[in-house]
Amino acid sequence: MIVTARLLLRPPMVTDASGALEMLSDADTRTWNPARSVVDLDSAARWCAELADWSGGDHASWSVLDRQTQAFLGLVSVHSINPTQADAEIGYRVSPTARGRGIATEAVAVASDWAFDNLSLVRIELVHAVANPASCKVALRAGFPLEGLLRQSFVYGDGQRYDEHLHARLVTDPPPFIARSA
Ligand SMILES: CC(C)(COP(=O)(O)OP(=O)(O)OC[C@H]1O[C@@H](n2cnc3c(N)ncnc32)[C@H](O)[C@@H]1OP(=O)(O)O)[C@@H](O)C(=O)NCCC(=O)NCCS
Numbered sequence: 379m380i381v382t383a384r385l386l387l388r389p390p391m392v393t394d395a396s397g398a399l400e401m402l403s404d405a406d407t408r409t410w411n412p413a414r415s416v417v418d419l420d421s422a423a424r425w426c427a428e429l430a431d432w433s434g435g436d437h438a439s440w441s442v443l444d445r446q447t448q449a450f451l452g453l454v455s456v457h458s459i460n461p462t463q464a465d466a467e468i469g470y471r472v473s474p475t476a477r478g479r480g481i482a483t484e485a486v487a488v489a490s491d492w493a494f495d496n497l498s499l500v501r502i503e504l505v506h507a508v509a510n511p512a513s514c515k516v517a518l519r520a521g522f523p524l525e526g527l528l529r530q531s532f533v534y535g536d537g538q539r540y541d542e543h544l545h546a547r548l549v550t551d552p553p554p555f556i557a558r559s560a
Contacts, residue, residue: 380440380488381445385445386448387442389441391426391441392426394426397449401453401471410507414535426441437456438492439456452472452482452485454489455489457469467502468493468503468504483515483516487519490521499549500549503544504545505545506543508541508542519554519556522545522547523547524543528541
């Protein structure tokens with residue numbers, strides 16, 4: 379569990395299903411970070427249960443909750459963990475009603491802090507479509523400088539192939555300047 383002044387990050391629970399379904403039904407989420415298996419509450423509950431299972435060692439995933447109200451705000455996942463290379467990737471989604479308040483920035487910053495501290499990672503990569511500028515802001519503010527442009531590198535949820543930005547944060551980088559402590 380990760381606690382900040384306003385957020386609580388914990389492994390997903392099946393009780394997050396309705397919040398997850400709302401988030402995953404949003405048009406931007408369906409384009410930029412879809413979960414195609416989720417079509418109703420039952421499949422959303424299964425998705426949450428799968429993300430709660432960290433036993434494979436390949437990911438660490440958290441539901442992001444409002445610390446006061448426990449409302450579901452989003453989900454962040456350190457995935458594609460490669461212990462040999464000491465690297466991983468990070469992905470994130472925020473519920474449409476919670477956007478524009480820095481939730482993703484804070485969640486990505488503290489989840490990557492946790493991953494450096496607990497998984498002995500050296501590098502975490504963050505990739506987003508150039509056509510998704512909100513995600514670029516999240517990356518830069520969460521301490522992931524831009525490293526380059528990947529041309530026509532990924533087919534997103536709308537079936538279109540997009541250029542992407544590659545960002546990364548190294549364990550040796552200075553921490554991002556955001557409020558993060560409880
Ligand atoms: C991208 C996403 C995670 C951002 O979540 P968030 O909690 O709103 O992010 P933050 O509030 O930390 O920062 C977003 C910033 O982008 C800005 N932004 C939002 N839409 C924008 C747009 N279309 N163009 C430019 N900036 C935009 C916001 O205004 C904010 O900047 P500001 O604080 O200067 O106003 C959220 O929009 C989302 O879940 N989108 C769908 C899924 C997705 O794109 N996931 C990431 C895939 S790589």
